[in-house]
Amino acid sequence: MSSDGNGRSWWEALLSEEARTASSSAIRDLLRHAQRPDVISLAGGLPTPELFPIDDLRAATDRVLAERGRDVLQYGLTEGLTELRELAAARATATDGAPARPEQVLVTSGSQQGLDLVGRCLLDPGDVVVVDDPGYIGALQALRGRRPRLVGIPLDAEGMRTDVLAEHLADGLRPKLCYTNPTFQNPTGATLSVERRRHLAELAARYGFVIIDDDPYGALRYSGEWLPSPASFDAEHVVRLRSTSKVLVPGLRIGWVIGPEWLLDRLVIAKQAVDLHTSTLSQVLAHELLRDPTWLDAHVEQLRPWYRNQRDALLEALGDELGDRARTNPPDGGMFCWVELPEGTDTTALLTTALDCGVAFVPGGAFAIDRPCPDTARLSFATESPERLAEAVRRLRTALDRTTVTA
Amino acid sequence: MSSDGNGRSWWEALLSEEARTASSSAIRDLLRHAQRPDVISLAGGLPTPELFPIDDLRAATDRVLAERGRDVLQYGLTEGLTELRELAAARATATDGAPARPEQVLVTSGSQQGLDLVGRCLLDPGDVVVVDDPGYIGALQALRGRRPRLVGIPLDAEGMRTDVLAEHLADGLRPKLCYTNPTFQNPTGATLSVERRRHLAELAARYGFVIIDDDPYGALRYSGEWLPSPASFDAEHVVRLRSTSKVLVPGLRIGWVIGPEWLLDRLVIAKQAVDLHTSTLSQVLAHELLRDPTWLDAHVEQLRPWYRNQRDALLEALGDELGDRARTNPPDGGMFCWVELPEGTDTTALLTTALDCGVAFVPGGAFAIDRPCPDTARLSFATESPERLAEAVRRLRTALDRTTVTA
Numbered sequence: 001m002s003s004d005g006n007g008r009s010w011w012e013a014l015l016s017e018e019a020r021t022a023s024s025s026a027i028r029d030l031l032r033h034a035q036r037p038d039v040i041s042l043a044g045g046l047p048t049p050e051l052f053p054i055d056d057l058r059a060a061t062d063r064v065l066a067e068r069g070r071d072v073l074q075y076g077l078t079e080g081l082t083e084l085r086e087l088a089a090a091r092a093t094a095t096d097g098a099p100a101r102p103e104q105v106l107v108t109s110g111s112q113q114g115l116d117l118v119g120r121c122l123l124d125p126g127d128v129v130v131v132d133d134p135g136y137i138g139a140l141q142a143l144r145g146r147r148p149r150l151v152g153i154p155l156d157a158e159g160m161r162t163d164v165l166a167e168h169l170a171d172g173l174r175p176k177l178c179y180t181n182p183t184f185q186n187p188t189g190a191t192l193s194v195e196r197r198r199h200l201a202e203l204a205a206r207y208g209f210v211i212i213d214d215d216p217y218g219a220l221r222y223s224g225e226w227l228p229s230p231a232s233f234d235a236e237h238v239v240r241l242r243s244t245s246k247v248l249v250p251g252l253r254i255g256w257v258i259g260p261e262w263l264l265d266r267l268v269i270a271k272q273a274v275d276l277h278t279s280t281l282s283q284v285l286a287h288e289l290l291r292d293p294t295w296l297d298a299h300v301e302q303l304r305p306w307y308r309n310q311r312d313a314l315l316e317a318l319g320d321e322l323g324d325r326a327r328t329n330p331p332d333g334g335m336f337c338w339v340e341l342p343e344g345t346d347t348t349a350l351l352t353t354a355l356d357c358g359v360a361f362v363p364g365g366a367f368a369i370d371r372p373c374p375d376t377a378r379l380s381f382a383t384e385s386p387e388r389l390a391e392a393v394r395r396l397r398t399a400l401d402r403t404t405v406t407a
Numbered sequence: 408m409s410s411d412g413n414g415r416s417w418w419e420a421l422l423s424e425e426a427r428t429a430s431s432s433a434i435r436d437l438l439r440h441a442q443r444p445d446v447i448s449l450a451g452g453l454p455t456p457e458l459f460p461i462d463d464l465r466a467a468t469d470r471v472l473a474e475r476g477r478d479v480l481q482y483g484l485t486e487g488l489t490e491l492r493e494l495a496a497a498r499a500t501a502t503d504g505a506p507a508r509p510e511q512v513l514v515t516s517g518s519q520q521g522l523d524l525v526g527r528c529l530l531d532p533g534d535v536v537v538v539d540d541p542g543y544i545g546a547l548q549a550l551r552g553r554r555p556r557l558v559g560i561p562l563d564a565e566g567m568r569t570d571v572l573a574e575h576l577a578d579g580l581r582p583k584l585c586y587t588n589p590t591f592q593n594p595t596g597a598t599l600s601v602e603r604r605r606h607l608a609e610l611a612a613r614y615g616f617v618i619i620d621d622d623p624y625g626a627l628r629y630s631g632e633w634l635p636s637p638a639s640f641d642a643e644h645v646v647r648l649r650s651t652s653k654v655l656v657p658g659l660r661i662g663w664v665i666g667p668e669w670l671l672d673r674l675v676i677a678k679q680a681v682d683l684h685t686s687t688l689s690q691v692l693a694h695e696l697l698r699d700p701t702w703l704d705a706h707v708e709q710l711r712p713w714y715r716n717q718r719d720a721l722l723e724a725l726g727d728e729l730g731d732r733a734r735t736n737p738p739d740g741g742m743f744c745w746v747e748l749p750e751g752t753d754t755t756a757l758l759t760t761a762l763d764c765g766v767a768f769v770p771g772g773a774f775a776i777d778r779p780c781p782d783t784a785r786l787s788f789a790t791e792s793p794e795r796l797a798e799a800v801r802r803l804r805t806a807l808d809r810t811t812v813t814a
Contacts, residue, residue, distance in 0.1 A: 010615040011669050014583050016553070019528040019673045022680070046482055054476035061468045069461035073656035075453055109516060113682040120552065121426040141680045145527065146423070176421050208417040249480035251687035262418050266426045273429070273548045275520040279686045280658035 018145050034360035040392040042379040043360040045186070045335045048310075051303055052249050053289060060288035061281075072284045078272040080107025080256065081283040087290055088242065088256045095218070097228030098235050100258045106267050109278045111216055111241040111255035114267075115142040117274070118177070118212060118239060118257070121266040123148050128175040130168070130209075132160055134367030134376075136186040139179055139214060151175070152369025157329045159185060159192030162199040175209045182230060184217040184334025187367045187378035191332055194227050201233035209237070210263070216243040216255075217334035219300050222308035224332035236260050244286050246335070247300060252282040311337070313386030314379060317393035325400065335382035338364070341400065345375040350403050357402075359395035425552050441767035447799040449786040450767040452593070452742045455717075458710055459656050460696060467695035468688075479691045485679040487514025487663065488690040494697055495649065495663045502625070504635030505642050507665045513674050516685045518623055518648040518662035521674075522549040524681070525584070525619060525646060525664070528673040530555050535582040537575070537616075539567055541774030541783075543593040546586055546621060558582070559776025564736045566592060566599030569606040582616045589637060591624040591741025594774045594785035598739055601634050608640035616644070617670070623650040623662075624741035626707050629715035631739035643667050651693050653742070654707060659689040718744070720793030721786060724800035732807065742789035745771070748807065752782040757810050764809075766802035 034041035064072055079085065085105040092100040108114045115138075123129070123146035131140060133152025140150065151173065153165045160180050169175075178200065182192035192200070204211050213230050231238035239259035244252065257267060271277070290296055311330075314337055318326045327340040341347060347363035354360065364376025381389060441448035471479055486492065492512040499507040515521045530536070530553035538547060540559025547557065558580065560572045567587050585607065589599035599607070611618050620637050638645035646666035651659065664674060678684070697703055718737075721744055725733045734747040748754060754770035761767065771783025788796060 009669070011617075011667075013615070014529050014617065015673065016527065016529055016531045016534075018531075019677065022673070022676045044482075049477035049481055052477060052480050054472055054480065057476070057480070058469055058472045061472070062465055065461055065465045065468070069464070070456035070459060073459050073461065073464070073658035074456055075451075075652075075657040109682040109686070112680075116681045120423065122421050122423055124423050124425075127423075138680075138683070145677070145680055208420070210418075210421065245482075250482040251480035253682065253684070253686045260418075262416070266422065266429070269429045270426065270552070273519075273545075273552055274523045274681070275516040275660065276545070277660070279516070279660040279689050281692075282686050282689065285688075 018147070021147075022145065033355055038358050039355060039360050040358060040384055040388050040395065041360040042381070042384070042389075042392055043362050044383065045380050046383045047246050047250060048306065048383055051306060053299060056289060056295070057249070057285060060285055064284050064288060072280050074280065076277045076280040076283070078268050078277045080105065080278060081280065081287060083291070084283050084287040085256075087287060088258065091290070092240065092242070092258050096231055096240065098231035098238075100235075104258050104261060104264055106257045106264055106271065107278050107283055108255050108257055108271070109253045109275065110245060111214060111243040112138060112142060113271075113274075114241040114255055114257040115139050115212070115214070116145070117267045117270045118210075118263075119143045119146045120270045121263065122176050122210065128173060129177045129179060130165060130173070130175045131179045131369055132181065132185060133369035133371055134187055134364060134373060135179065135369055136181060136214070137367055140369075143177075143179065150369055152371060154371060155185065155188055155190050157190055159190045159196055160200070162196045162203065166199070166203060169203060169207050174207065177210050177212060178204065179212045179214065181214050183215050183227065184220070184331055184336070186334070187336055187362070187364065188329070188338040189331025189334055189336050190329060191224065191227065197227065197230045198233050201230045201237060204237035205234050211238045212241060213238055214241040216241075216246050219247050220303060220307055220335070221333035222304060222311055231258075239263060244290070247303065248286060248289055252279075252286055254278065254282050254286040307335070307382065310381040310384070310386055310389060314381040314389045314393070317390040321393045321397045322400070335380050337379045337381060339377050339379060341375045341377065343375055345400070345403070347375060347377045350377075350399055353402050354396060354399040357395040357399040359392045359399065361396070425554070428554075429552065440762055445765050446762060446767050447765060447791060447795050447802065448767040449788070449791070449796075449799055450769050451790065452787050453790045454653050454657060455713065455790055458713060460706060463696060463702070464656070464692060467692055471691050471695060479687050481687065483684045483687040483690070485675050485684045487512065487685065488687065488694060490698070491690050491694040492663075494694060495665065498697070499647065499649070499665050503647065504639035505645075507642075511665050511668060511671055513664045513671055513678065514685050514690055515662050515664055515678070516660045516682065517652060518621060518650040519545060519549060520678075520681075521648040521662055521664040522546050522619065522621070523552070524674045524677045525617075525670075526550045526553045527677045528670065529583050529617065535580060536584045536586060537572060537580070537582045538586045538776055539588065539592060540776035540778055541594055541771060541780060542586065542776055543588060543621070544774055547776075550584075550586065557776055559778060561778060562592065562595055562597050564597055566597045566603055567607070569603045569610065572607070573610060576610060576614050581614065584617050584619060585611065586619045586621065588621050590622050590634065591627070591738055591743070593741070594743055594769070594771065595736070595745040596738025596741055596743050597736060598631065598634065604634065604637045605640050608637045608644060611644035612641050618645045619648060620645055621648040623648075623653050626654050627710060627714055627742070628740035629711060629718055638665075646670060651697070654710065655693060655696055659686075659693055661685065661689050661693040714742070714789065717788040717791070717793055717796060721788040721796045721800070724797040728800045728804045729807070742787050744786045744788060746784050746786060748782045748784065750782055752807070752810070754781060754784045757784075757806055760809050761803060761806040764802040764806040766799045766806065768803070
């Protein structure tokens with residue numbers, strides 16, 4: 001069968017609605033351009049490989065393979081390695097202000113998989129999901145497979161405007177899920193204030209929806225005060241997604257979900273169907289590094305000043321080169337700085353010029369849900385050195401100078 | 408919100424249709440019982456850990472972390488590691504009788520994930536999938552999330568009855584997918600004859616559906632002749648799922664999909680949303696072992712006589728202890744032997760008695776699609792030693808003697 005008579009290939013009739021409507025992420029397509037050697041990329045959120053604990057991972061691998069190779073190379077439980085679930089629960093209890101038990105933990109292949117599994121268990125087509133607007137593309141891509149109705153909630157310097165969400169709810173909106181990065185939000189870098197965390201949890205309890213507290217960057221705080229997870233106000237309505245990608249290494253693909261047990265039971269069944277379980281070796285290696293609190297503290301104390309220094313270098317270069325042409329809300333942590341360029345700037349068009357000038361970033365429009373933000377951009381300070389960040393901003397200024405502002 | 412007024416918890420109203428209908432697999436629940444130390448388990452399909460190449464993995468890990476730790480611990484491409492895709496394509500070309508290019512390969516977290524992704528890209532609720540009946544539970548679980556209509560096609564000693572499938576098709580059945588283990592089928596151990604492989608490919612081309620050739624055991628052949636993949640007759644209508652779990656180790660969770668490019672493009676987009684990519688470290692380690700053909704040949708030549716010896720021990724014990732009370736079709740490879748017990752035996756009831764006698768197996772009914780097979784059982788010879796297999800069959804005979812046959 002080469003066609004169905006309507007000029008379509010035989011296989012086009014076989015595609016699911018999900019496959020027909022899915023598309024590759026804008027970030028991903030952009031990253032291909034950003035890989036040119038002459039381009040300094042502020043586009044990706046790749047952790048700096050200089051600080052990967054390679055020698056410690058070598059030693060840990062050698063140890064676990066020598067001592068219990070047969071166990072760590074065999075099939076494992078879908079829920080994840082018992083000792084890693086225990087450790088994840090203990091860490092959550094210590095760092096989120098919300099206690100958790102090992103039975104509430106499911107180990108996943110990165111927190112991306114946690115998101116996919118939560119979507120599978122809670123969403124049918126047309127269900128409402130409220131999300132940070134602008135919001136993290138990768139998350140929205142995982143949820144979009146379920147074909148929900150996404151409703152964007154605007155952010156300001158204190159994160160998601162829970163007052164706007166409350167108005168929607170009072171008007172009758174009935175979401176099943178609320179997706180947010182409460183801490184160092186991707187892409188804006190904003191952190192949800194403690195009052196809003198409490199408010200959000202109250203809304204979830206009152207209207208009966210689940211908050212996804214996706215927090216991959218929490219340990220990377222460079223300024224400001226620690227804040228409790230929304231789960232500290234209502235653990236029954238919050239599912240926490242945690243990742244080792246930013247603090248250890250991304251290549252192991254280890255994250256976990258912490259949630260109420262009614263949801264965990266369903267997530268485990270879903271994960272069993274999806275991939276049986278996450279790489280046992282990756283789980284053991286993540287556990288070997290994380291279980292030593294002295295090592296972990298020392299490691300994080302290396303990461304923080306490194307990234308803080310890069311953040312400060314980017315902010316300084318933006319001030320020096322662009323002045324009030326680039327408004328920013330300096331992030332207290334994480335990897336991203338959000339800039340608003342002069343009104344009328346089209347950052348998607350600017351990107352083409354910027355690539356010619358040897359610098360890449362992600363246009364803010366790529367993260368927009370309901371509110372176009374054509375004059376914004378996300379700049380990552382995670383990967384490049386302070387010197388390269390300064391050079392990147394000089395190139396960005398050149399690109400901006402070459403671009404006509406149409407306001 | 409503690410309930411919705413109908414006595415349901417607030418969260419029950421949030422569950423997706425998929426989550427409300429999904430259930431844990433029978434195999435999985437059974438394995439919990441089978442883990443008792445006094446039970447010899449013929450239930451699971453765990454590869455024998457005695458032959459895990461632990462020292463080679465230790466050496467490979469040490470080498471890759473020392474030489475290119477920064478690369479192999481960083482985020483990677485969704486498609487998978489380039490060198491592993493090249494190797495997978497070369498192996499497929501050499502062993503399937505059907506050439507493949509690296510662009511046709513997507514690395515997955517085990518072949519289970521390949522199945523989930525194919526289901527996401529091709530199935531909407533109500534779509535028809537024809538499957539081996541009895542068929543591999545784990546596969547059906549992955550596909551069931553899409554809520555398809557499963558139609559079982561009976562098997563005999565030469566695998567799926569393609570003549571029965573042809574009748575269904577002539578009667579108007581229009582499947583999108585055909586799921587089969589052509590080689591050493593799970594659970595029956597049957598191998599699809601070359602004529603039927605050709606016939607199946609012809610039917611797929613004629614009626615416009617995709618065959619999933621799921622072959623995790625192909626390298627573990629103990630007798631009989633090599634057979635080409637159905638893809639050798641029509642590569643455009645066949646997607647191959649391959650796994651390193653049985654030949655290397657399961658704990659790395661490395662498999663891959665080989666398919667036509669129209670499908671690969673969609674699978675990559677789906678995988679990006681699901682988990683970004685498979686553990687880079689696991690991919691590199693699988694590649695390090697598989698890339699040396701001399702090493703791999705020697706390793707497989709260790710595995711084959713080991714498992715052959717265990718298969719023969721199980722078959723001999725069945726003959727000695729049960730005689731014509733247990734009819735079998737001796738498998739040419741893989742890990743499973745299918746037995747038909749005297750008509751009227753209820754193997755689900757027998758399992759309870761068998762566990763009391765210290766032996767576990769999977770009742771055939773767990774694999775049934777449209778045809779109940781209450782008097783059958785799947786016995787795995789993969790994990791236990793010949794002596795333990797013989798003891799297990801003695802215990803099975805005791806259990807059978809204690810059970811009333813109701814025919």
